[in-house]
Amino acid sequence: MGLFSLKSDKAKFKKLKEEGCVVTLSLEVPPNEVEEHTQNALVRLQQRARLPGFRVGKAPLDVVKQHFSGHAREEALDAAIRKHVPAAISELKLRVVDAPSVEDVKWKEGEALSLQVRVEVAPTPTAKDYVKIPVVRKPAAADEAALTKRLEELREAHARLEAAKEESVGTAHFAVIDFAASRDGKTLPNAKGTSELVDMSAEQSVEGLTSGLLGMKRGESKPLKVKLGGKETDLSVTVKEIKVKILPAVDAEFAKDLGFETVEEVRSKLKEVLDREAKSEADVDVARQIEESLVKANKFPLPPSMVERQLEGMMERMSRQFSGAGKIPEKVLADLRAKLQPKAEDEVRLAFVMSAIAEKEKIEVAEAEIQAELEAGLKEAEDEAKKDEMRKVFDKRKDQIAHMIRERKTLAFLKEKAAYKDS
Structure with missing residues (x-):
């Protein structure tokens, strides 16, 4: 890429380099303009300066300069940047995406101001290969398996627990237990409960709980060795009740519980919902x-x-x-x-x-x-x-x-x- 330069109010701009989306420009402002910005800054400072022996706004410029030369210099630099950096960006037709940063400022009194400006610009992609993009399309309608699965989920949601006929806890049961945990002979705080329901078919956060309960009889008490929070813990448990989950039959009564008249209405509504979900998932x-x-x-x-x-x-x-x-x-x-x-x-x-x-x-x-x-x-x-x-x-x-x-x-x-x- 070649360099591009221009002149604006005798200031000089040049595009030094372009690396990816980062463009570096050089800016040089002639001494006479820098002096003008400095004098304007001093006048503004003079109007509000509070100096011993002078009323506000009445101190001579040379006195103001003695006390506020640094401030005047900062304001002059800011004025030059605000004037010429936007002009350079506009002339070079740069699509800037972030605030420019100023670097490598060089300025001695009576000489030109030179600096570099770093700007980030938007890329200009040509957009390739966007027609006939290969897409594997998922089914936009639910199949019978999805409908059956959702029906089972509804049955699970409307299941009830009843007392089991069996006298001992099995893997398909729900055990109702009282428990208390201790470690090294000391009862653990907030580690006891009554009538807690344990699903024997589900993974438990207390390691060893389900295996310890397996085979216990209704009314039986027993100490268990478990891991609580990763630490060996003694657990005293009593099985108060053994329950089994009863799923409702998919019949007219089940349909009425769901707000429909017939099972076919339930299936039809479920199919409608599942089709809508499948279409949405396919579109995504x-x-x-x-x-x-x-x-x-x-x-x-x-x-x-x-x-x-x-x-x-x-x-x-x-x-x-x-x-x-x-x-x-x-x-x-x-x-x-x-x-x-x-x-x-x-x-x-x-x-x-x-x-x-x-x-x-x-x-x-x-x-x-x-x-x-x-x-x-x-x-x-x-x-x-x-x-x-x-x-x-x-x-x-x-x-x-x-x-x-x-x-x-x-x-x-x-x-x-x-x-x-x-x-």
Whole structure:
């Protein structure tokens, strides 16, 4: 890439280098302009300076300079940067994604001001291989096995426990027990209970509990050796009752308990729900395959600051999820960042690719579409106050909402153009 330079108000700009999405510019401001910025800064400082022997705003400039030359210098530098850096960015047509950073400032009184500006710019991907993306499509309807499984789940949810005929605890039973835990002869605090239900077919947090209960008779008391919190513990248990789970028959009575007249109505409603779930899962999976294909096919440098912001957002969401677990160790956080880094890069990359496809295919968002999005949201609002709040949010985030709709339309376009193969 060659260098590009221009002049603006006698200041000189030059693109020094471009590495990935980071562009470094040089800026040189001539002595006369630097002096002008300095004098303007001194005048501003003079108006508010409080110096011994002078009223506010009445101290001579040379006295102000003696006391505030450092401040004047900082303000002059800031004025030069604010004037010329945006001009350089505009002239060079840079799509800046983060605040520019100033480096390597060189400035002696009476000489030109020179510095370097580091800016991060948006990449301009051409968007490759987005038509006829190979997609394996999952069934969008539930099969008989899924329906049977959901019916069984409903039966489990409506099961009842009855006293077992057997006198001793078996693997298919539920044992109702009283217990007390001790260690080294001392009773453990908060480690006793009455009429606790133990599912003998399920894994228990107390290691050795189910194996110890197995074969115990109704009314029997017995000491057990178990592991509680990973430590050897003595557990005194009494089996008060032995119960068995009774699943309801899939009949008219079961249907009525669920709010239907017949079993066929239950099956029909379940099929409708399962089909809707299957279609939703299939659509999500199609989108996932398309997005993964786009990320894989389109490799280009990314702005570091955008990846970092995306990563920070992901870390914040994860931290909120585990907020109840107390302070997360630094090593765990570091490992999590390393694990999430590729995902953050993929999400930023995908956003640029989707935008490039939308531009290439001239996918736009009409005002009516934004209004339709608002109207759909208003229907969910509980009252007028909520509706007013939603309207304000839409006004503030109109560009974001338009971007969201554009991405949605772009994904719909990609789904339409994909090459499908049924699984």
